[in-house]
Amino acid sequence: MTTTQSAPSAARRPGLSGWSGRTIVAVVVTVFVLFFAIPIVWLLLATTKTARGLITSNPFAPGSAGGLSTNWSQLFGFQDGAVTTWMTNSALYAIGALIITLVASIPAGYALALTEFRFRRVLLVLTLVVMLIPNTALVLPIFLELNVVGLIGSPLSVILPMSFFPFGVYLTYIYFSTSIPRDLLAAARIDGCREFQVFTKIALPLAAPIVALVAFFSFVQNWNNFFLPFVMLPSSDGYPVQVGLTSLLASTPAFNPSSAGAQSVQLPTLALATVVSVLPVLLVFVVSQRFLVAGMTAGGTKE
Template sequence: MTDTMRPRRARSASPGQWLSRALVTILLLFFAAFFILPIVWLVLAPTKSNTQLLLDGPFSFGSLDQLGANWNELFAFGDGIFTTWLGNSTFYSFAALALTLIISIPAGYALALIQFRGRRVLLITTLVVMLIPNTALVLPIFLELSALRLIGNPLAVILPFSFFPFGVYLTYIYFSTAVSKDLLNAARIDGAGEVRVFTSVAMPLATPVIALVGFFSFVGNWNNYFLPFLVVGGTKIPVQVGLANLLSNVPAFNPTTASSIVIQLPTLALATLLSVAPILLIFLFAQRFLVEGMTAGGTKE
């Protein structure tokens, strides 16, 4: 057997390589612990009383009975105001989501597949607005809503939420790269008008990007705190603003609270979990479409 035919032995790693791998592993474990351990603590905290949370181990499990007691305390706060906050967030997010899809999907389709005057200007404007931080737009939006006398109205939350240039850009990329223009042209040759081509041919092919735009829009709407904090109040606030109100009634964070009803830390942790639960549920049910939407534009037909 010649030397060229002998199987090559795996080269052993040098001490320097072992050291670099060990450092990388330690670094990854550190960041994993840094992000995962607070989530584990948050999941376990609602099962404890306030005393158990402060004195017992941080990752010990309390009891289901205590979880039920914290649940009752949360939904009894303010005569069930937490349920109202959840309902407000649901209404604002889904109403804005519907408007976002109605506007973003046709707009992205038109920018990608229809030639018209001003198309390039609109595309560049969309990209520029997409790069502007949302907080930078809060003041002009507030002044505009004030001029229209919409402050305190649910429309003051829904209309700005439905403004989603990133969704237009995602749809533009999808239709530019993942949808065959020959298929659309074939429908036009068969006599279909532009509206019918869009509704009967393009829309069924755009399910992944619709799910992707819808998910990003819903997450952004649900988690938005600053704008609803400014434009609505009272019982109209969403759950993210409501969490700040709960925080002000926690003695550990606000020792000077004068409220007759205080919220303990385990109850606040339970409220936090419930505030993110809708996003987690939607992600679990829509993850297949989200993956398709994120990878559909990777290759051009």
């Protein structure tokens, strides 16, 4: 009798614990989502408010189109259009470094994965080691080198260091090692293709997903880079938008009381500047999302 009564009770326990586990997971996920979503929602709504409305109104109540227009005019009128110059500089640095990165990292990854030459393994290990070094640790040595050749303050002082992207070489190496059939390349060589032709006509067209992935990671890193251009560029005319935001911050009375005056920047305008600075990255992500998914899943299985 005791045995028959305990069996249903034992059968119900897994369901109860499973339900409790799912509830705990749902609560934890909800807390994390709210933790990250609330500041983003507040930031977007702040761009539509006035400085007074930002303080006195409900934090999550939307402002008005007029408030957004006023903040937009103040932002792009700051220092005679400095924000437009900073955005242009960011695009120049990010795209210029991106082109060099692709030209260097894609062939390098192909060579490390699909060709045989002396010191190939040494170069691969060196690539992995360099990936572990923080980028900020290399800024000072690079500054000293570029100062010797007189490039400090020029666009090349930012573009050349940004184009150094060993992670792109490693991603490309993994892709070519696992996703490109070696028999296909061997057949092309038998047909008389030289190695450069094998790369450009066979391997490169098949590598479109990983090229898009490397391009995206490189662009995001270059666009968001702050410390390198801050050190390399002495003049605000050459600043990218990430460094230029510090000038806006210094002109905001809420953070720098001594900046109160005709050229002061209010908090809603600063919030709008933050949103504008990340829009290009979001746009690139939306446009290239399909290629990014293909690139991240490529190389997961051996062909």
